[in-house]
Amino acid sequence: xxxxxxxxxxxxxxxxxxxxxxxxxxxxxxxxxxxxxxxxxxxxxxxxxxxxxxxxxxxxxxxxxxxxxxxxxxxxxxxxxxxxxxxxxxxxxxxxxxxxxxxxxxxxxxxxxxxxxxxxxxxxxxxxxxxxxxxxxxxxxx
Amino acid sequence: xxxxxxxxxxxxxxxxxxxxxxxxxxxxxxxxxxxxxxxxxxxxxxxxxxxxxxxxxxxxxxxxxxxxxxxxxxxxxxxxxxxxxxxxxxxxxxxxxxxxxxxxxxxxxxxxxxxxxxxxxxxxxxxxxxxxxxxxxxxxxx
Numbered sequence: 001x002x003x004x005x006x007x008x009x010x011x012x013x014x015x016x017x018x019x020x021x022x023x024x025x026x027x028x029x030x031x032x033x034x035x036x037x038x039x040x041x042x043x044x045x046x047x048x049x050x051x052x053x054x055x056x057x058x059x060x061x062x063x064x065x066x067x068x069x070x071x072x073x074x075x076x077x078x079x080x081x082x083x084x085x086x087x088x089x090x091x092x093x094x095x096x097x098x099x100x101x102x103x104x105x106x107x108x109x110x111x112x113x114x115x116x117x118x119x120x121x122x123x124x125x126x127x128x129x130x131x132x133x134x135x136x137x138x139x140x141x142x
Numbered sequence: 143x144x145x146x147x148x149x150x151x152x153x154x155x156x157x158x159x160x161x162x163x164x165x166x167x168x169x170x171x172x173x174x175x176x177x178x179x180x181x182x183x184x185x186x187x188x189x190x191x192x193x194x195x196x197x198x199x200x201x202x203x204x205x206x207x208x209x210x211x212x213x214x215x216x217x218x219x220x221x222x223x224x225x226x227x228x229x230x231x232x233x234x235x236x237x238x239x240x241x242x243x244x245x246x247x248x249x250x251x252x253x254x255x256x257x258x259x260x261x262x263x264x265x266x267x268x269x270x271x272x273x274x275x276x277x278x279x280x281x282x283x284x
Binding site for chain 2: 081105108
């Protein structure tokens with residue numbers, strides 16, 4: 001029983017804390033502004049976390065959402081923790097744009113068109129903003 | 143511009159607080175154990191909430207998840223806040239079962255089979271557990 005989120009980072013790591021890492025997802029070309037918060041410990045469900053960890057997790061998800069909103073002005077941000085295939089707690093944080101491949105359907109629905117959003121800023125700027133905000137949040141909690 | 147989550151409850155209400163209500167979704171027959179937490183105020187994104195409200199929101203999502211796990215023992219719980227069609231903050235909390243119409247794909251993917259999960263307990267028992275846990279949580283915070 002090997003878990004891919006225990007044995008690999010699961011994407012391009014943009015931030016790490018003792019509890020979780022945030023990665024940029026590289027294998028969803030139709031949705032380039034797609035990040036995941038991956039809990040480091042192998043737990044399946046959000047409710048397996050302590051209340052302190054749950055709040056820290058969602059505070060970080062919020063920081064990712066804010067970086068996306070601030071730099072890319074998406075039509076909507078989508079948040080999801082599914083884990084049916086890989087039951088190791090992770091949160092999808094996805095910038096959605098009017099006219100992207102499935103909009104307004106979820107990204108897991110059939111594509112309605114071939115389209116890749118043109119982003120207002122390079123993804124490296126988003127990566128840096130996420131890393132900075134999570135480092136700041138961690139320092140504030142010290 | 144009328145918002146259906148401002149003008150209607152959005153489902154069968156099982157709990158109400160000053161900040162949000164929890165409804166059982168009645169129009170997804172393939173996924174009967176499907177609840178939504180709907181924020182009462184019309185805000186679009188999770189990060190539009192204050193930190194206190196975000197924590198209260200996810201504490202309640204956690205209570206819904208726990209009721210589903212405790213009473214129905216689903217294969218997995220899926221959590222999602224999308225809102226592309228109705229940009230009024232709401233959280234989907236869905237009990238997923240091995241062999242349900244899309245499992246292990248998200249419920250928004252094409253159906254792989256015709257199947258409706260047979261639940262271990264009646265949904266009214268889940269409704270009551272959610273109502274009880276949220277009432278208890280509200281009292282504890284007083």
